Amino acid sequence: MDFNRAYDAVLTKWPQKPLGVDLAGRFGSTHVNVCGPADSRPLILLPGGGATSTVWFDNVGALSKSRRVFAVDTLGDAGLSVPNGDRMKSVDDLIEWMDSIVDCTGADTVDVIGHSYGAMIALAFALHRPDRLGKLVLLDPNSSFSGMKAGYLLRALPLLLSPSRARRRRLLEWETGELSIDSDWLSLVEVGTSDLPRPDLVVPRRPSKDALSALDVELLVVLAQDGRVHDAETVSKSVRERVPAARVEVLKASSHHSIPMVPADEINRVLVDFLEG
Numbered sequence: 001m002d003f004n005r006a007y008d009a010v011l012t013k014w015p016q017k018p019l020g021v022d023l024a025g026r027f028g029s030t031h032v033n034v035c036g037p038a039d040s041r042p043l044i045l046l047p048g049g050g051a052t053s054t055v056w057f058d059n060v061g062a063l064s065k066s067r068r069v070f071a072v073d074t075l076g077d078a079g080l081s082v083p084n085g086d087r088m089k090s091v092d093d094l095i096e097w098m099d100s101i102v103d104c105t106g107a108d109t110v111d112v113i114g115h116s117y118g119a120m121i122a123l124a125f126a127l128h129r130p131d132r133l134g135k136l137v138l139l140d141p142n143s144s145f146s147g148m149k150a151g152y153l154l155r156a157l158p159l160l161l162s163p164s165r166a167r168r169r170r171l172l173e174w175e176t177g178e179l180s181i182d183s184d185w186l187s188l189v190e191v192g193t194s195d196l197p198r199p200d201l202v203v204p205r206r207p208s209k210d211a212l213s214a215l216d217v218e219l220l221v222v223l224a225q226d227g228r229v230h231d232a233e234t235v236s237k238s239v240r241e242r243v244p245a246a247r248v249e250v251l252k253a254s255s256h257h258s259i260p261m262v263p264a265d266e267i268n269r270v271l272v273d274f275l276e277g
Contacts, residue, residue: 046119
C-alpha cells in the first residue's frame with residue numbers, strides 16, 4: 001500500500017469528508033483538513049510526530065460541532081504537506097509557519113490543540129504569540145515540562161537510527177500495551193516511516209520555569225496515566241508549579257501513542273468541556 005492510499009483509508013474514518021486545503025508559504029505547501037461550521041471559532045489541531053492530521057478521526061466529530069476545525073499535516077513530517085520552500089531552521093521559522101496557519105483561518109485569535117510534538121509547537125507558539133491564542137490544550141506534551149524516560153529513549157533509539165516499518169510497529173505496540181489501536185492508522189504510520197523521507201523538524205527547547213510562569217493563555221494539559229514516554233505524576237506536578245492556573249487531567253487507560261484515539265470518548269469529553277467552558 002502506498003502512502004496516499006493509506007492516508008485516504010484513515011481519512012474515510014472521519015464523520016464527514018473534510019475540505020482539503022493546501023497553503024502556499026515561504027517554507028512550502030502545508031496541507032490542512034478543514035471541517036465544521038464556517039462561521040464558528042477556529043480550532044487548530046497539531047498531531048504528534050508521524051501521526052498526520054488524519055489521527056483525529058475519533059475527535060473531529062465532537063470538536064467540529066462548535067468549531068471550524070483546521071487539522072494540520074506538519075510541514076517536514078509525514079502527511080501531504082510539501083517542504084519545497086526555504087528550510088525551517090529555527091523556532092522563529094516555526095512561529096512564522098504557525099502564523100501563516102492562523103492567518104488562513106481568517107480570525108485574529110484561535111484555539112489550539114497539540115499532541116506530543118504538536119504540543120511542543122503549540123506551547124512555543126503560545127509563548128511567542130499569546131495575543132493570537134484563546135485556549136491551549138497540550139495532550140501528553142513531551143519535553144515541555146519534564147524530561148522523557150530513559151527506558152523510552154532506549155526503546156526508540158533503533159527506530160531513530162534506522163527507521164523501518166517493523167521498528168515503528170514494535171515501539172508503538174510496546175508503548176500502548178494492551179490498548180487497541182486502529183489498524184489502518186498503524187499501517188499509515190508504518191508506510192510513512194518506510195516510504196517517506198526522514199522528518200526534518202525544528203524541535204523547540206523545553207521552556208524555562210520563568211517562561212512558563214509568564215504563560216498568558218488558558219491552558220489545559222491532558223496526560224496519559226499509563227504512558228511510557230514520561231511520568232504523568234512528575235509532569236502534572238511540574239505544570240501545577242509553573243502554571244498554577246492551568247487545568248490538568250490525567251486519563252486512565254491511555255498511553256502517549258494511544259492519544260488522541262484512545263480513550264476517545266473521555267478525551268472528547270474533557271476537550272469539549274474545556275473549550276466550551
